[in-house]
Amino acid sequence: MEIKTTNLQKAYRKNYAIQDFTLDLEGEKIIGLLGKNGAGKTTFMRMLAGHFQPTNGQLTINGQTPFNHYDVTKNICLVMESNNFNNKFRVKDILEISAKFYPNWDHEYAERLRQVFRLKEKQKIKTLSKGMYSALGIIVGLSSHAPITIFDEPYIGLDASFRSTFYDLLLESYQKNPRLIILSTHLIDEVSNLFEEVVIMQEGKLLLHDTVDHLASKHLVLSGNKEKIDQLTNGLDILHQSSMLGQKTVVLYDELVEETDGVDVSKSTLQELFVYLTKEEVNTHA
Numbered sequence: 001m002e003i004k005t006t007n008l009q010k011a012y013r014k015n016y017a018i019q020d021f022t023l024d025l026e027g028e029k030i031i032g033l034l035g036k037n038g039a040g041k042t043t044f045m046r047m048l049a050g051h052f053q054p055t056n057g058q059l060t061i062n063g064q065t066p067f068n069h070y071d072v073t074k075n076i077c078l079v080m081e082s083n084n085f086n087n088k089f090r091v092k093d094i095l096e097i098s099a100k101f102y103p104n105w106d107h108e109y110a111e112r113l114r115q116v117f118r119l120k121e122k123q124k125i126k127t128l129s130k131g132m133y134s135a136l137g138i139i140v141g142l143s144s145h146a147p148i149t150i151f152d153e154p155y156i157g158l159d160a161s162f163r164s165t166f167y168d169l170l171l172e173s174y175q176k177n178p179r180l181i182i183l184s185t186h187l188i189d190e191v192s193n194l195f196e197e198v199v200i201m202q203e204g205k206l207l208l209h210d211t212v213d214h215l216a217s218k219h220l221v222l223s224g225n226k227e228k229i230d231q232l233t234n235g236l237d238i239l240h241q242s243s244m245l246g247q248k249t250v251v252l253y254d255e256l257v258e259e260t261d262g263v264d265v266s267k268s269t270l271q272e273l274f275v276y277l278t279k280e281e282v283n284t285h286a
């Protein structure tokens with residue numbers, strides 16, 4: 001599957017939630033979609049699932065626009081943190097409706113997952129606890145086997161143990177049925193080992209799109225005397241910098257060419273990098 005956006009824009013009245021957003025995603029992989037609150041992640045994922053049209057620009061999936069095209073949207077399963085299901089239905093109704101909508105639906109797997117998450121077939125949606133509601137979303141997303149499966153913070157209310165079960169199942173499901181999985185999360189440390197690529201959005205724009213391996217190998221965190229750091233990093237690609245009392249910290253996205261004597265050189269976790277990247281002083285990297 002190939003997702004392609006070109007200068008994508010989405011405005012709610014006069015406010016742009018997405019602006020000049022150009023991105024290519026393809027292949028079978030698990031991608032982390034990251035961004036601070038209000039960055040535009042849900043808006044982007046809902047456009048992918050065909051919930052509404054872009055205000056401007058292009059969004060295509062294998063060359064076709066998703067809005068109002070069942071041929072496209074039958075291949076996309078979006079599980080959001082809420083508003084996935086009609087409250088009037090029961091668990092079994094949701095599984096039956098999903099089975100009709102998604103051509104690759106795996107009934108046996110759905111049944112197994114229903115038992116793993118201990119959901120009763122006859123329970124009404126409106127009586128599910130937050131965690132049970134999330135579990136049902138996870139069951140639908142994983143059992144859909146949709147070529148593009150998207151989870152938008154699907155674990156609200158799930159305890160740490162069930163979240164861990166979800167991550168194990170996600171990996172198991174991906175290994176059995178490789179596809180493009182997009183997972184939007186704020187719990188980056190919990191899931192970063194699942195991601196092959198990350199997309200970071202900021203204020204409706206693309207801040208960074210890279211493979212996790214490349215990002216991990218390419219970045220360096222340098223701390224030390226400000227003048228020495230400035231001299232070392234002059235002309236290099238800087239993701240983030242901050243200084244205080246003559247000391248400076250720089251997150252570099254480049255090769256170091258000079259000796260780093262007297263300078264502390266380290267690596268960050270994806271979560272730490274995300275925090276650096278989305279602080280005030282940043283450069284855009286697509």
Ligand SMILES: Nc1ncnc2c1ncn2[C@@H]1O[C@H](COP(=O)(O)OP(=O)(O)OP(=O)(O)O)[C@@H](O)[C@H]1O
Nearest residue numbers: 012015016017035036037038039040041042043044
């Ligand atoms: N239905 C709506 N009507 C008006 N504005 C909206 C609507 N939905 C989202 N927005 C606005 O669009 C911007 C992007 O919101 P969006 O929900 O896409 O961000 P997000 O990255 O998913 O945030 P979060 O991590 O908090 O879920 C925000 O400024 C938000 O207030």
